Amino acid sequence: MSPVYIARVKEVAARSIGGEMMIMSARDSTLFSLNETATAIWQAADGVTPLAEIVQRSLCAQFEVDPATALRDAEELVEGLAKHGILKLSDQPIVEAK
Amino acid sequence: MGSAIAQDVLIEIGAMPVLVRTSSPEFLHILRERYGGFVNSSAQPVFEFEVEIVQPGTIPTAIGDDEVLSVRFDAGRWVLERGDFRAELDPALRHGRIWQSANPYAIDAAFRIVHSLLLARQGGLLVHAASVVRNDRAFLFAGVSGAGKTTISRLAPPDATLLTDEISYLRREADGYAAYGTPFAGELAQPGENVRAPLAALYLLSQGPENRIDPVADADALRDVLRCVLFFAHDSELVGHVFDSACNLVQRVPVRRLTFVPDFRVWELIV
Numbered sequence: 001m002s003p004v005y006i007a008r009v010k011e012v013a014a015r016s017i018g019g020e021m022m023i024m025s026a027r028d029s030t031l032f033s034l035n036e037t038a039t040a041i042w043q044a045a046d047g048v049t050p051l052a053e054i055v056q057r058s059l060c061a062q063f064e065v066d067p068a069t070a071l072r073d074a075e076e077l078v079e080g081l082a083k084h085g086i087l088k089l090s091d092q093p094i095v096e097a098k
Numbered sequence: 099m100g101s102a103i104a105q106d107v108l109i110e111i112g113a114m115p116v117l118v119r120t121s122s123p124e125f126l127h128i129l130r131e132r133y134g135g136f137v138n139s140s141a142q143p144v145f146e147f148e149v150e151i152v153q154p155g156t157i158p159t160a161i162g163d164d165e166v167l168s169v170r171f172d173a174g175r176w177v178l179e180r181g182d183f184r185a186e187l188d189p190a191l192r193h194g195r196i197w198q199s200a201n202p203y204a205i206d207a208a209f210r211i212v213h214s215l216l217l218a219r220q221g222g223l224l225v226h227a228a229s230v231v232r233n234d235r236a237f238l239f240a241g242v243s244g245a246g247k248t249t250i251s252r253l254a255p256p257d258a259t260l261l262t263d264e265i266s267y268l269r270r271e272a273d274g275y276a277a278y279g280t281p282f283a284g285e286l287a288q289p290g291e292n293v294r295a296p297l298a299a300l301y302l303l304s305q306g307p308e309n310r311i312d313p314v315a316d317a318d319a320l321r322d323v324l325r326c327v328l329f330f331a332h333d334s335e336l337v338g339h340v341f342d343s344a345c346n347l348v349q350r351v352p353v354r355r356l357t358f359v360p361d362f363r364v365w366e367l368i369v
Contacts, residue, residue, distance in 0.1 A: 010334070011334045013337060013338040013341035013342060015341070015342070015345045017316045017317045017320050017345055017348065017349070018315050018316030018317045019317075020316075020317040022317060022320055022321075022345070024324075024337060024338075024341040025337075026332065026333070026334035026335075026337040026338060027332065028332065029329070029332065029337060031320075031321060031324055033317060033321075
């Protein structure tokens with residue numbers, strides 16, 4: 001199975017408020033709030049680190065979860081965020097033009 | 099019969115003077131009547147409008163409904179269209195043109211939009227909220243239509259100065275935020291006083307069986323405040339500014355939930 005790469009889209013504004021990551025889409029002004037695990041994935045979404053590595057490094061170590069279960073949950077999560085237009089997914093590293 | 103000589107009036111809301119030029123004496127009279135307390139002839143305008151008064155039905159807008167507003171950024175200009183007006187604003191030149199009939203509603207809507215666009219870049223916000231100054235401190239009462247903005251304004255004691263019962267004007271200042279009076283009136287049909295005061299607290303309004311103030315978590319405060327922010331443009335940069343401003347506001351100003359029964363005793367809690 002090919003690795004999944006994730007990157008934050010530029011057309012959002014994000015800020016941690018009271019321990020919650022709040023994200024606003026500039027496209028339609030929808031406001032999202034992420035829980036702790038989703039925030040860890042969001043913050044690590046640099047476009048070049050495979051999702052499996054993010055899960056291993058940011059989730060398994062921090063939250064003591066089973067790697068296979070965590071990866072499955074993370075894949076579902078990033079697909080959901082991508083559908084909402086706040087995250088990009090690719091099977092190739094995502095390098096944004098400056 | 100109207101005069102062809104253009105005259106202007108400088109209307110300063112939220113320390114933001116906007117010059118309006120028109121060749122219609124009737125419209126000039128409407129402006130002076132409606133914005134009388136906000137006219138400041140000695141200010142330096144930050145934006146200028148030319149208003150062309152046209153007959154209803156001949157306004158160059160593609161929108162047929164007075165309730166539907168379209169705001170888009172096109173070729174370096176903001177284009178605002180509603181059934182009763184069209185406006186084109188050039189932010190670089192700080193100049194705009196409005197086509198409308200001689201009524202105060204269209205210019206009032208245009209003012210709200212222009213101020214929201216100008217304020218967004220300066221860390222300020224227009225909020226659906228009543229605001230009042232008491233003991234030299236401003237208090238905001240935010241809520242959507244029906245939450246009680248006009249009711250709480252009406253119940254304000256004699257020592258309180260009304261800034262608005264409908265649209266509050268907030269500017270970022272060194273130590274926090276200041277609230278300014280606005281002429282944007284709600285059901286009270288009364289413009290606010292043209293004064294400013296540092297913002298002491300923002301109350302999210304709800305009506306209930308007793309008067310009480312409850313704490314609100316920052317994230318919940320942000321959600322509720324953003325619901326009340328006036329913003330019209332789906333522009334990435336400006337949406338980012340508005341989001342940042344709302345975040346700064348809830349982190350710098352105490353936000354509380356104010357549940358109240360509609361009688362004057364609620365003001366015993368607001369000091």
